[in-house]
Amino acid sequence: MRLGEAFASALAALRANRLRSALTMLGVVIGVGSVVLLVAIGSGAKQQVERQVEGLGSNLILVVPGRFSVGTAPSVSRLTLQDVDYLGRVVGNRDTVATTVSSGEEIRVGATARYVTVNGTNENVPRVFDRPLARGRYLTRADVDTRRRVAVLGSQVAHDLFGDRDPLGRQVSVAGVRFRVVGVFAEVGSTFGVSRDAEVHVPVSAAQRLFGVSRIDALAVKAPTIASIGPLQTRIVSALEQKYRGEKFSAVTQTQILGTIGTILGLLTVVLAAIAGISLLVGGVGVSNIMLVSVRERTQEIGLRKALGARQGDILLQFLIEAVLLTTIGGVIGMCLGVGTALAADRFTELPTQIAWWSLALASGVSVSVGVFFGVFPARRAGRLDPVAALRSE
């Protein structure tokens, strides 16, 4: 029997039992669809986080106390504002050192209040990070030195508090203390529905008084060239560890952060795919089950085909192809559904998704293999049926 004809007759057999074939496929459709969709969600999250880390600015070195690792709580900082000048001397240019101390605070204008991240920073932020302004000015060195109560608002904050009014020169109350708005950031977008435009920058000196602390959380240094990043990292860490005996410091680059985040989100993606894979497995068991029923129902047909000259292999192939067709068609439908849902989610919801081509290849490969794996057992049983017994069965 030719292979092409075997496919045609298998297709006819599946069409003869449309409802049953469709229900059997459904398991595979859901399995493959969820593999594609969940992997797209994982990849989308990874891509977005990577884009944002890259968006921090180029040649960036982040200096934090303790050992850097994503997912563990940061060490208590002993860094102070003097370390900006100290690091400035270490790297040879004070203008490339930015700092931050952050806290969640309430910001209020009249009766409108929002809870936002307040970052105490210095005047070097626009040079070190890529953070363009929509209007007004950023903080100056004089603002920091004189602890001036001025603030630069994120675009979301500005919109929430002032609507269409111009916020420049107006007063806002941060944790009960009045600040004057001097600038508004350009919009940068959101991560997982959390807006990065919901933050407020104030002079670090003013922030320390506001929060009642004398520490700073972290420092950021912009290296002049890519080649200077490595030596600068070592120099910064050894200088700080010399100053603070017994303390550990880390100087990490975007590449290192990306690597760590990439590993975590990659693992997440694999776990999601594995969970979806289980439903694919369940779908495969359904295919096996239905094929066994089909073999039993068609015992007489098998006996007749054998009497007319079908070999064991012909019968085995016939049922195997039916099983593989079931899972392959189900796989294609599942892929279309998965891709469609992922694209729709990307366009119409806050959930970023990215179709991973490897997941499509994997899903199609797996759905064919599931058909072979779960089809072989019923197909072999069909091929080995005794023709006399098969013909007699009623």
Added chain:
Amino acid sequence: MTGPVGPAPVVEAVEVSRSYRLEDVQVTALDRVSLQIEPGEYLAVLGPSGSGKSTLMHLLGLLDRPTAGLLRVDGRDVAGLPDRQLAHLRNTTIGFVFQSFHLLARTTAVDNVALPLVYRGVPARERRRQATAALQAVGLGHRLGHRPVQLSGGEQQRIAVARALVGAPRILLADEPTGNLDSRTGAEVMSLIESLNAERDVAVVVVTHDQDVADRARRRVRMRDGRVESDTR
């Protein structure tokens, strides 16, 4: 030693037995039966149910293997042949007609008839041509695209006869071919089988318990308790 006169038998059984184990009881369905079927012969196997006539037909049709004895098809011992070669012999040498027709319900008449050619690797167009010719030969040239459920019992059995003959077998094995038909339709089907026997040099073995059907054959083998009781020409 002198050889047999004339051509070799199409199928020859020498002292064949077939026994089963049914819940620890040995049942002998066929007990040392010898039978020669010559080319173009018309033979009826008669006997009550349980006499072993169906078992004999399954052995002659290579659907089953004897537990003892020798079975030759076209002079060739089939005892040691693997499954795929038995399948090939069934496909090329033997045609079957069953009491309950055994047509594929969702398949058209012409595709039902073409089925044996599928396993012979005949291309679709040629299959269709030969199947159409076979259906015309049994008087159903106008029913090519009909499905079995759309046809009468007599028509269905004629499709089955066309299917048995499409591959030009040497022997046609018919197991109670009129069992599911009324006597007039049954007689028509028998006439058809007889005309094909006469025109195409196909040996015909009809297994039946109907004396009227058996009386039409030129040779009658009567079976009882797994043995040949009489063999008359």
